[in-house]
Amino acid sequence: GNSVTQMEGPVTLSEEAFLTINCTYTATGYPSLFWYVQYPGEGLQLLLKATKADDKGSNKGFEATYRKETTSFHLEKGSVQVSDSAVYFCALSNFGNEKLTFGTGTRLTIIP
Amino acid sequence: GAVVSQHPSRVICKSGTSVKIECRSLDFQATTMFWYRQFPKKSLMLMATSNEGSKATYEQGVEKDKFLINHASLTLSTLTVTSAHPEDSSFYICSARDRRGTDTQYFGPGTRLTVL
Numbered sequence: 001g002n003s004v005t006q007m008e009g010p011v012t013l014s015e016e017a018f019l020t021i022n023c024t025y026t027a028t029g030y031p032s033l034f035w036y037v038q039y040p041g042e043g044l045q046l047l048l049k050a051t052k053a054d055d056k057g058s059n060k061g062f063e064a065t066y067r068k069e070t071t072s073f074h075l076e077k078g079s080v081q082v083s084d085s086a087v088y089f090c091a092l093s094n095f096g097n098e099k100l101t102f103g104t105g106t107r108l109t110i111i112p
Numbered sequence: 113g114a115v116v117s118q119h120p121s122r123v124i125c126k127s128g129t130s131v132k133i134e135c136r137s138l139d140f141q142a143t144t145m146f147w148y149r150q151f152p153k154k155s156l157m158l159m160a161t162s163n164e165g166s167k168a169t170y171e172q173g174v175e176k177d178k179f180l181i182n183h184a185s186l187t188l189s190t191l192t193v194t195s196a197h198p199e200d201s202s203f204y205i206c207s208a209r210d211r212r213g214t215d216t217q218y219f220g221p222g223t224r225l226t227v228l
Binding site (some may be wrong): 040041099101 | 153156159209217220221222
């Protein structure tokens with residue numbers, strides 16, 4: 001079956017630091033990969049996605065590249081801000097299947 | 113952007129009572145809605161997929177008689193936790209997929225259920 005493994009948090013960084021949150025997956029076929037973000041008190045929001053190998057999703061300075069050879073979809077940002085503090089979820093869905101499989105989430109805290 | 117609301121945001125009930133949680137898509141029509149459950153420090157676990165006008169499809173291990181799902185319109189799905197027990201205490205989250213066919217799910221803010 002499908003599974004998503006994320007690095008365990010919490011992660012605490014200083015403002016303007018470089019961020020990497022690791023995500024690896026196990027899936028049959030060619031899944032679509034997603035990063036969702038949950039800000040305090042809000043619902044999950046789609047941050048970025050990639051639907052095929054070597055695609056790079058990007059949004060709000062965040063990037064993630066679909067690496068089929070390493071079954072990974074690591075989230076990166078070059079310079080984080082306090083407003084990036086949130087919980088980040090990596091997820092996947094199989095082509096033609098709406099169901100999302102989530103990782104456990106990584107809580108990120110950025111300190112000024 | 114697409115907005116999904118949930119009501120209530122928090123509910124506390126006594127053991128043995130039933131609780132209804134509403135999920136609404138505010139600015140789009142959703143043929144499909146999903147219900148998730150999130151345990152502390154755990155990931156979201158899909159409970160069921162709800163299609164407008166038809167019976168919900170439950171994931172393995174989810175009791176359909178305990179977690180009643182109704183998707184009566186293109187903008188509303190409800191989850192009723194029947195005869196709630198303390199082990200049902202959790203964070204329940206819904207999501208909705210726009211009927212216009214993108215693969216993006218839009219999530220509600222969640223409902224915290226506490227059963228005493």
